[in-house]
Amino acid sequence: MKYVDEFRDGKLARRVAEAIGRAVEPGRTYHYMEFCGGHTHAIFRYGLPDLLPANVRMVHGPGCPVCVLPVGRIDDAIELARRSGVILCSYGDCLRVPGSDRTSLLKARSQGADVRMVYSAADALRIAGENPDREVVFFAIGFETTTPPTAVIIRQAEALGLENFSVFCNHVLTPAAISNILESPQVRELGTVPLDGFVGPAHVSTIIGSRPYEYFAEEYRKPVVIAGFEPLDVLQAILMLVQQSNEGRVEVENEFARAVSREGNLKAQTVVAEVFELRREFEWRGLGVVPYSGLRIKGRYAAFDAERRFAIAFRSGKEHPACECGAILRGMKRPRDCKLFAKACTPDNPLGSCMVSSEGACAAHYTYGRYRETE
Amino acid sequence: MKYVDEFRDGKLARRVAEAIGRAVEPGRTYHYMEFCGGHTHAIFRYGLPDLLPANVRMVHGPGCPVCVLPVGRIDDAIELARRSGVILCSYGDCLRVPGSDRTSLLKARSQGADVRMVYSAADALRIAGENPDREVVFFAIGFETTTPPTAVIIRQAEALGLENFSVFCNHVLTPAAISNILESPQVRELGTVPLDGFVGPAHVSTIIGSRPYEYFAEEYRKPVVIAGFEPLDVLQAILMLVQQSNEGRVEVENEFARAVSREGNLKAQTVVAEVFELRREFEWRGLGVVPYSGLRIKGRYAAFDAERRFAIAFRSGKEHPACECGAILRGMKRPRDCKLFAKACTPDNPLGSCMVSSEGACAAHYTYGRYRETE
């Protein structure tokens, strides 16, 4: 597979790993946060920790849209799905996310709700066309990568004059979340969460470009390397971060130049800007309320906004009191620091969102890395 | 079972049979038509022909509401059932009746139509109440016995303010059919169908009383004995007919006095009169168009009339060209006279309506009496 296999080459990996080994300065520890769940997943799935020197530690960030979805929004989606006449369409990722009281869309479906898994946003639109006497709601989640397709189908729904289609919008913004982490007292003032730099998200950046990260480098003095999701990309980005750290540079570098430019995808940005506008604030699981961090559907497309159509109000859901997802998403704790990890909380019975998505730090750790602990 | 077992007593049966044997005059043949499918069924199921003298022959009449339902009305019902959103409720008897092209409600259901079998008319009303977002249509068939319950639920539907309930009315009238048979040229003028008298219907008469038959006795000079449906009732009625024939009497006698009066059930008659009115004509399978032989829902209850609600027009369906149901229902032919009988037409693959209902002459003959032919 072109552009895939080359970036998973084990032999090259050893070379990059050796280069990192040579680059790190003994006695110094390097803490880098991979913002993105895609990187977290790659790190565990390919066993990268085995290739990294002991003094390079990866901190798993909040970059999984499933993990950061607040419980209240899941509860809203479940309630929507249970309404008679409603077909709720959702990406497979959302089906097992626990809302309050261990319910999930999958459980709601098993109790009779009509929940359909879609692979593409376009499928939701098709389902609406095929079921004119049903209300079809697309439960939209995702970062900047996933937002443009949602914008496209909202415009198409209008063009088609679909009256039974709406979108429950939960799209969120990466830079706002990074700011929030960097603004947190632990990182900014107390230094209790040492962060020496960021591995920047690959696919988000294909849309928004690399420019938005320049602000972080300047304002917070943290190097950023945008990296692809293949394991060699990640290794290379780490090497580049180590080099910046060693040299005292604070720059935005782009390891994923094959798909990311400084400006990003202007066409996609335009579509998004036409359909969505910033929310004053949005709740992130783990991070709490983050200002200007979410999108909502503009008034012009109000007819397709499920929040208005079904009068969905923000509400807070019940999270498990002992769940440490919040601290984990901000890099303050690791999965094994949670008392519930691998005990009450497992991928089969997840208590927190980090255990649901295979990109969640807890799930990745449980599924791929658990053996390390017990050795 | 009181009022059942006593009337199935084999010992008594032999006595009555012997009495008939003694009563019949040698050299004379007695042809009596049992109008009613209930009697046809009893005759075959209990093996009455074995008990009757050879010169007493029973002619099976058109008294099965399933058998006389014209194909076009079945087609209408199937079409109704196939409409999206419609639940069609029907008595079990109607499910297998073939419409045009061998379709049936059962086949329509197997292809996805929502057809529900009900035991009582009241069940249809309950289903309408339970499915407020569906159109529930009750496919009503039957003679005078079955009409009053339909009238009751139409009045109840109005009282309950049900807006999703209607009745596809196919109720027909016994006396009109008897007149039609007696008026037919074969019976009236040519004498090709010898009819020496009628066994009158039991349950129909509980409602309409015995008086309506007095006209036939007077006008057409045919004795009538109203009889219950138990086999002893039938035997006794035959004995009474033989006695009338022998004595040259032409009277309406009532063997079923335990439940039939001269006036009938006035309360039921009143309910029917309030909800239904005569149709100028109605088509009977086998008999053709019979004037004033069917009922329709009065304008006052138009909201509950499926014919108006769904704009159902009379249409004629395709009957199998070789099917002799018509001649059989008028007593002109017997099942074995039909070329299709027990060959192309069997209860598993009925081609005509007489093969569908177990009260149909062909079905009763096939199921219970076929062995006689092959011996």
Added chain:
Amino acid sequence: MCLAVPAKIERFLDDDQALVSMGGVEKVISLALVEGVELGDYVIVHVGYAINRIDPEEAEKTLALFAQLGADPEAS
């Protein structure tokens, strides 16, 4: 035609209904079409509705007629 069975009124229920019994079977039916039915009466039941009361004396008379046929071979 018109399958109907004789059943005994066992209990009156709401909504003009009654519990009837017949041959070890109990069923709820409607009395909307009959008048003056009493506990212990037998009614003829069709599609869930009582359509008439059975007159026990008339029934006796009919049965007596059968019996008589046997007792007196000359009856017919």
Added chain:
Amino acid sequence: MCLAVPAKIERFLDDDQALVSMGGVEKVISLALVEGVELGDYVIVHVGYAINRIDPEEAEKTLALFAQLGADPEAS
């Protein structure tokens, strides 16, 4: 986050769609979010939409960087 795969444009279809291939798999995707894509180009596909074109020269450069690490141990 944002599972996406590089795929090759094999054929343009109606409605701003294209048939793409990747690792022996063919799939119809939307081109609504990209501009100027040509036959044979590689695009990054996410939830059924091409979200960007892959620049083959930049990809080569990145790969060259890895290779160089091995060839020249002093590179870092």
Added chain:
Amino acid sequence: MSKKPYIRPLDFKHGCIDLTHGSGGRAMAQLIDELFLKAFDNPLLRQLNDQAAFDVPAGRMVMATDSHVVTPLFFPGGDIGSLAVHGTVNDVAMSGARPLYLAAGFILEEGFPLGDLKRIVESMAAAAEEAGVAIVTGDTKVVEQGKGDGVFINTTGFGVVPPGIDISGNRARPGDRILVNGTLGDHGVAIMSQRENLSFGTGIESDSVALHGLVAAMVETVPNLHCLRDPTRGGLAATLNELAQQSAVGMRIEESSLPLREGVRGACEFLGLDPLYVANEGKLVAICAAEDAEPLLEAMREHPLGREAAIIGEVQEDPNHFVQMQTAFGGMRMVDWISGEQLPRIC
């Protein structure tokens, strides 16, 4: 630790089946562990392989299968679980065999309450225990809501025929006698009494029961038993017609000798049905030589499951293979196959 702990035990009070219970992962393993293994426990099942292995002596073996799809799942006198055991045990037993092992395949509908499943599985276990058969291997599939009906259970049984026994549907000969072990139609009426649109009260319970004990007693007395069959779907009528076809004979039965409960007659009157066509799950039809009929009847009556046994008719020559019945009323009629399904009727 030799066993993966399932941190949260299955919630039999509020839990439901979902698709994960059929997808080969830990949820499925947990369902098997905490429900099936526990209820059916036996060394063969504990092998936990994809198949059960057991030693058998040389001889004649039989295999029978039935899928069970009854509505409602719970009915007077049983449930789909006990029925699934009895139905297949009986098909095995109708060869004269001693049933030994059962395989059980479950098809569960998403959303089915775990509590109901537990009740059914435990009822199956109890029925198997009582019948002395072991459920030695199984399978569980889960289908989406609306693609199943709560639970379907397939059981396949395996048994050993004692030497010298040769029971088969093609062995009926003119002159043979036809027997049944008791009242007809109980199961079908018990089921119908619970159906939504029919619901009526009756003391009738399903006769569902394992018959191999009775069969063992019968073949001990009459090793030369010709035919055995359980008149399930289609009732006595279907079974007699099947046997008549298979043996190329006719039959003649006596209505007055058919054992029938009052409630079954009553329900059939109400619904316009014929008890000859109503299903049984604890009845058998036996055909034997005329001279064996009385000893066989006696042997049956001595067994708890044959107290109401009766000789109901005899086999006769008939090129048409018709089944006829002398009615209690005095006439003769045919007893044909059921046409379509038996629907409650008003005419």
Added chain:
Amino acid sequence: MSKKPYIRPLDFKHGCIDLTHGSGGRAMAQLIDELFLKAFDNPLLRQLNDQAAFDVPAGRMVMATDSHVVTPLFFPGGDIGSLAVHGTVNDVAMSGARPLYLAAGFILEEGFPLGDLKRIVESMAAAAEEAGVAIVTGDTKVVEQGKGDGVFINTTGFGVVPPGIDISGNRARPGDRILVNGTLGDHGVAIMSQRENLSFGTGIESDSVALHGLVAAMVETVPNLHCLRDPTRGGLAATLNELAQQSAVGMRIEESSLPLREGVRGACEFLGLDPLYVANEGKLVAICAAEDAEPLLEAMREHPLGREAAIIGEVQEDPNHFVQMQTAFGGMRMVDWISGEQLPRIC
């Protein structure tokens, strides 16, 4: 006339299953006659009894059951009919047994096209014929529209284990080698490629096939084979974890030695799935002593169904019974049970 004629033959062009086909009457008899008996024809099935009777020698026998509920019913490389034969034949074969007989139970949904049923039944018959097993007894039930999903097929298989063979999931020992007979995930990907919301093009066909011939060749070369299992639902990951649990050992496999087709890798990339969790229907995992591994591999490779066989790892001591994998990239990771079901994902 020794046989009731069904006046109208079944209409396989336009006809559909209705409830009468399951109600024990003539319609059911006709379906059995004109479809099942014709397709599966063999003397045991022709006995037409409620069970099949056959003679067996003394020895070790096995029984296995599987219900098949696949969507879509027809897929590249097979259909539910062939799958129902292979699935159970393989479960029997995974004990080293020679499969002899199958019982088949059909649950049909009202409205299912007779033509599709015929295609499925004939595919089953062909698969059975090719596998050399006879379908000797069966059962057919019909459920109402909306209470089934076209057709479900349960098959239960019966086979004989050759003397001296003792294959069981609890016999893996540290140091043993782990082998597979070919490429992984073909079946699951072939199925997914046809699913409504996923449909994608790929040359991948289901690997569905009967494996007992391969197994026979394997046990001939290595009679002391320790474990055999077919990695169906839950894929290779589920099977390795099951065996690790059952044998109380750990395992370690090499990613680079796993045989994988390009199209399977591609589809998994597209859908965010891991091929280790994707189902197979013509694959087996074998575990044997280290010294037997090479001869076994050779024997497998000589068989048409083992050409791409590979040694993929080894058994190791591990109190946690973990399955680990050396990634092709150079790191180590766990291969855990599947969690829930594997859903296509976007993140």
